[in-house]
Amino acid sequence: MKWSLIFEIARALMFARMKQTLIAATGVMFSITMFVALLGFMNGLNAMLDGLVLNRTPHIRFYNEIRPNPNQPIDQGSTFENSLNIIRSIKPSTSRLAIHNSEAIIRTLEEDSRVLGVSPKISAQVFFNVGTIDLTGIVSGIDVDKEAELFAFTDYVTSGNFADLNQTNSIILGKGAADRMLADIGDVIQITTAQGNRVQLKVAGYYQSGLGDFDNVNSFASIATVQKMLGEPPAYITDIQVKLKDLSLAPPLAKEFGNVFGIDADDIQTVNAQFETGTNIRTLISYAVGITLLVVSGFGIYNILNMMIFEKLDTIAILKAIGFSSQDVNRIFITIALTIGIIGGVFGLIFGFLACLVIDQIPFETAALPTIKTFPVDYNLKYYLIGGIFSLITTYFAGFFPARKASSVDPVEIIRGK
């Protein structure tokens, strides 16, 4: 069967009912527009909210946990092997916080093809000495360039230059901590470490993550600075942060590497399970709303096709009489439905993209989110693909039943019944 003829007839039928066809296409267009705009906006927000935590969180973190030795001496001997041993008041063993042989571990990780990048880190508990008052805080020693590359560190340095951190004895203060200390950029502050060392550091900038509690406590310095502060050698590292190419591999890889290196490993899914749940539910809701819109427009197409078939019974009868089979008639009406779907879908995607551009321009400023100036929008191609495919699927099903009805029209009844 020649499709060109089917297209020609479908086109003629649509032009004969231009207004209804346009209304149906507008319905599809509107729903696709809303679908794309809604998902783009929702996922933009999702990405931003998740980014608050997830961007800065390593996919796997290696560290030494302070805890009691699981192999107590009494378990080693055979004397009490078959007894129930109760020991009271066990204390953690004097294991080191530092990761043993950290350089070799980092090298191994960097060579692994599943790993995007590795960034070492030192966490140090400190007191900020402000006059007679000591504020507690944590100074993280970071590899500045890697931190910027892997964990978007620069996004959160709201004032000052993060590159200044490479100089020893400089610090980027959490915004909350800086406000309390009234420390301006360029000021020198004094820090006492838990070991009692006193260090003076120059403020190079402010760090603002958007999570108030975090900014009150956390500050950043280079690894060398923190090692010097603590009086530790250059190999001293307490955390190794790993970013993977594929986030979902984190739990098995954490287990695997943890066993190989004999240290503790946390994966992002375990640590931040609640974020994923929130994201999933928000995404689910936006998909549900978007698809509902599409289904409603599908009913519009269904109605209009049904009306068209009722009006065009004569045409269908004559087509069948001159040799068009039921299948051909079916194809004609499916073609009409899909054409409405394609035209509506294409315009819907275009207008959806424009709507996203508009949303992207709406100002949205909050103190908690220093890097956000306008509403965030996700332009992921995925939503456009899903929108396009769904517009075709719904219009196909909307056309399916009317087309079947048209194909089963008995020409004799129509021709004789006149």
Place this chain on the structure above:
Amino acid sequence: MKDQSKVVLETKNVDKFFYNPTETQVLRNVSFQINRGEFVSVVGKSGCGKSTLLYILSTMDTDYKGELFMDGERISGKSSNYLSQLRNEKIGFVFQFHYLLNEFSVLENVMIPGLKLGKYSRDQLEHQAMEKLRIFDMQDHARKKANQLSGGQKQRVAIARALINDPLLIMGDEPTGNLDKKNSDIVYNKFRELAKDFGQTMLIVTHDAEFAAGTDRTIEMEDGRVVNFK
């Protein structure tokens, strides 16, 4: 002319029942043959079953008992897709109510069965369609929309459309029934012309005695039976 049997259409013992509202037999044991080149009319009173017979012969109505042969081939019980193709290729229709497709121009209306058959290119078909229209003096209206024509003109276009695939057989269901005297005469004369000049086989249902008198043979029906076949 292909070297085939002379019989174009043959029915053997065709019975037809209507079941709604009660079972009524509308055709009883109808058997006859139509030969190539014959101009045959079917006459009879309203309700005698002549239209019903025509729709069975046209292959559009498949719900009957008995056998139907076209061009020597038994077509009873064939699939509906096959029958559609057969209709397209071998049968031309003319109905009582013109039945042109209003969405298309006159020329396109004539061309559509040809496009469906797909034997010739679009350009060739356009040329052929113009020639068919010329037979009926309608070539000047080729670009008009179908609904801009008068009733008589529409019917002439419908006959041109029936001819586009050079069908084995043309069937008409009271083609002049809805026309005034003048148009009716024009259409009638065109049928005569087709029969005489082109040797076209035709089967026309009519209750116009004058029309029937001008045909080669007349099948007379009464109460679902063929009562006279001369």
